[in-house]
Amino acid sequence: MRNHRIRPVAGIATLLLALAAALLTPAGAAWAGTVHDGASQPVYSYANAIRETVWVDTGLDGEGDGHRDRVAADIIRPREPAQAGRKIPVIMDASPYYECCGRGNESQVKTYDAQGNPVQFPLYYDNYFVPRGYAVVLVDLAGTNRSDGCVDVGGPSDITSAKAVIDWLNGRASGYSARAGGSAVKAAGWANGSVGMIGKSWDGTVANGVAATGVEGLKTIVPISAISSWYDYYRSQGAPLYSGTPADLAGEVEDPADAAKCGAEQSALAAGAPYDGDWTALWQQRDYVPDAAKVKASVFVVHGMQDLNVRTVNFGQWWDALAAHGVQRKIWLSETGHVDPFDYRRGAWVDTLHQWFDHYLLGVPNGIQNQPMADIERAPDQWSTDASWPAPGTTQATVHLNPGVLGGSSNSGTVSFTDDPSKDENAWAGEADQVTPEKTAFTTGVLTHDLRLSGSGSVTLTVSSSTSSAHLSAVLVDLGPATIRDYQGSGEGINTLTTRSCWGESTAGDSACFLDTAAATVQVNETVFSRGWADLGHYAGLDHGVPLTPGTPYPMTVQLAATDHVVPAGHRLALIVAGTDDGLIDPPDTRPTLTVDLADSALRLPLVGGGGALR
Template sequence: MVRSLCVRQVGGRVNRTVPTQRKKPPGWRIVFPRRVTSDNDRRSALPGREPRSLALRHRTQGGAVNPAKSRALTVLLTVVGCVLLSAPGFAQAAVPASTVRDGGSQPIYSFTNAIRETVWVDTGIDGDGDGHTDRVAADIIRPREPAQAGQKIPVIMDASPYYSCCGRGNESQVKTYDAQGRPVGFPLYYDNYFVPRGYAVVLVDLTGTNKSQGCVDVGGRSDIASARAVVDWLNGRAGGYTASSGGSAVRPDWTNGSVGMIGKSYDGTIADGVAATGVAGLRTIVPISAISSWYDYYRSDGASFGSNPDGLARTVESSAASSRCAAVHRRLVSGAAPNGDFTSLWTERDYVLSAGKVRASVFAVHGLGDLNVKTINLGQWWDALAAHNVPRKLWLSQTGHVDPFDYRRAQWVDTLHRWFDHTLLGMDNGIDREPMVDVERHPDAWTTDPVWPPSGTANTVLRPVNGQTPGLGQLGTATPPSGSTATFTDDPQLGEQDWAAQPDSASSARLLYDTGPLAADLRLSGTGTVTVTATPSTSAARLSAVLVDYGPTTIRDYLGNGEGINTLSTKSCWGADRPGDSSCYYDTQTATTDVDLEVFSRGWADLGHYASLASGRTLTPGRAYTMTFRLSTVDHVVPQGHHLALVLAGTDGGEITAPSHPPTITLGLGGTSASLPVVGGAAAVRPEPGVHSAPAVRPDHLPRTTAPVGRLG
């Protein structure tokens, strides 16, 4: 269960216990120390961070806040080492002493009297072709007292297309306004919690959504420019106005220009994209379940997931935009080639290519079971940031597409508070000396690593060797006999759970190779690849590969409706309230399921893109083609006694589109392998000695998929 720290307003303040933290000399930038502990039975384990190479749910209301949940967090921190690093993301202005106590910013400012206003910022782009540059609406809430005292404050910003169409958070909150159009309800808890602590919160409507002008271009130039323009305005480099057209100029003389962007899904994606422009003033980003390359949201190594960006644009755009953005819709359709080619449209929306421009620190969060924004988006972004020495931190959960506020609430709010205090207010609170990464190893049981992937991780090649039963065999470091082959026939009606369900039985639709029971735990951490040498019987072919952990275990039910959580009827409160803007949210608990197998990594490809993603080719039946494609990024331990299996098949019916004539595919096993990120390398792959036996799977212990599919929420 997520243990909620009940934060209640008392005497105009929010009562909260903040851990005492140490001071460091001004100017020192200390990053990524280590702590090696498990918080299996703790309420509070503080996170760490680092690396890698790409649903709407309405809840019924009920119950009151449980005061017993309002307990102080106990923090246990073991510092093993640290690295000194100077980075723009950590260089900040001094903090007014009156806002700081016990190492953290305090809720000393009135939320009731906070200033609420809307500023329309000029993007410099005429996306809808009306002859005028587009303005985007930035709804702002900020404490009144700092401006009156001549103190400048930093900004926490969430730029989103969802503030009117779909809502934010587990309760799908939308913006609300009074009769004069002034902002009243700000979705999520950021304003309730951070405004009393001396931050401004700015919620930006992306172009073409809610009150903003222009068109939605789904992660493209206009989307990114609309959010970047607000960062520029906050730093005096763009124009802001009191109205969407005309109006008086507005100067942000209340801010010091330090901005932190945060958001889940599309919102976090925009944070990635803005950071990749290198805009000055953006100090940190907190992308949650975010896309790093839109190609990898809609496609996978030439295979299509069956949807296109124009559909998303039509979902989120305002009625005004839908009537004037037909040209943008056409470009989204024509640019997203249905054959899976990596076109210029995708290049424009690939932020990984510009990771070298990132000047902000990055605190990334992702669910390892996220089948919406798949973990390859995290992995490739993380690797690119690491290659450019970007200061970074990471949380990896067992959930699907879920915000950490809904699976590790108390610790998340505490960690986010300290992260913003450090990166935006310049406080030395120790968060930069904690471990780089927190990983949920079992439901509600978290471990940490000083770096990620962990030291000693090496790409390890495992190869399939045929067994006595056709289509089944062993997976290991041994080389298969020369000339050995295996054949399957693509069945688009089947998917990963069908392929994995009976590992002891042959199937014409897939090949399955497993290690046998392992003699020791085997940890995979990072992004793997699969290479096949495939001979198709037709002119087009799809390929799928999945890694399966066979053995009894209890996991978060990330395939269930809540994607790893259940929403309760009780609420807990996280900040100050005023009419129309509550700080109270439904509590959640962990949703688990007992299974005998877990598919923990997946990859898909179109064989016609064997030579290049830029241009798919028609295949020659009977000719062999060699192709390497990516698996999703993982951090998974296959326990001692469990089996690790590689399943190879054609179309994954639950994920990718099928060719018009599904082929029979013959694999040359000498040219087929999986390169996996194994902690400890090849020496760590240790099957138990003895006769190889297939894993056992009970029919009533199979994963069941009921999670929402294909919504970027």
């Protein structure tokens, strides 16, 4: 693994030549003195960088106190470009976690000196990119850390507070030197208006939401393990994934000084997210997918295919919507859970991100937009690439269901099972070849060649319940021995080591050296690789669930979340259908026996090579 420790510019003569080149370069272009061999170079002083905070007026009054909310934008930028009259782009991470919970594998928080000036900027973006000619701006979302307002968990306050900073960087919003009062601060002297947003989890979610506004100046986003619809974080086709509400999440991150003023917002978050799984105005407001047509930025999606926190339906539906509108995009899919690529593919990740930002923010013609679109982890630390994603040659294939059998020329028969909320998908997969009362399994024969699934599938089931409520789970399983990342372990597929490697320049208060990681692996005999869950009472749609009439058949299409998996020759593919998936969805309020009419059911899979690949 390479060490990216930056060395300072050698000699005053070199610096003077660079400054002279800057004065001769047209405004708005990348400074030729920073770009060599197709990449920006670390020619600026990190130790001497400008570190400041600007409070940006959001135009909101979330607290209802008659004062417009200001959000804190902590900025670090190289001193030399502004001195030479050069303007630079911004890498921005807007987050609610800079005080309460921290960022990255080491849970870094912002720190400040006695005068309130920022000292530590979490993660490596500042250490690595500031010497290369970028400003890094870390924004406290409304209601968190040093920002005014109320946390609304992906709603207008979150999105507007981050968008306002982009507007300020482009001269469309007002910034101030203090949280209250203070003098006006403009970015026009140093910012060229081009912004790239990046972040994992909630941070990446905000990047998706801001991009969906179509804001001018946002050139690219890099959402890592990000949500595209908050409904699909808390619910799955009516089935509750968590018993908590957005109000609970807001309470974890909200600054205590603001929380006392945000009771109305908290009440609205609780009321708007009913446990019954109905689609409400609150969920609609936090669904960014319908606004994919407004996205002007390029999008670099990164997600763990075994992420059971932000589940993979979130990247799958976002990706499909972006593709439908011709958005320029790239994707990395790992075998991990909810993990940042800096912690599972560090060297390749930093190099790729460097190229991405150089191209979209500095205008460097490095050709990254023409490189393979998709990187997929096939086994721990083993990656493949594809020119596009889903993989070329992928089509939706209909696969027939018969009792115990996946495949064949037609559907027939019925199967039954009784919901057992104590059993989960691992137990089902381990007993795929055994008849057990809580599930039904459909399996192929032993495959004679590799079978690749790439994208999202679905299974349509015609189901009758013995009670008035029922949940359904459907999982795809690779039956056969393999070494995989231990995504269910504490590191969700990584081990944190005691050694460190450095990715940029350090100061006494902000180190560029981070703990190394290695793949955490486990031997398995079966691998669940795609999942879907639904409440049968929402068979007619998400707007309103209804009590079931016992014995009445209902059609329900369970969406199987996006993935990319190769079932190798010698293994078998299985579909398992059951009730409650313990630990991943909450059970219904009854314990039904469910009967599936297979004659009116079907599985649809995204197969490379189509249906012929399975046959």
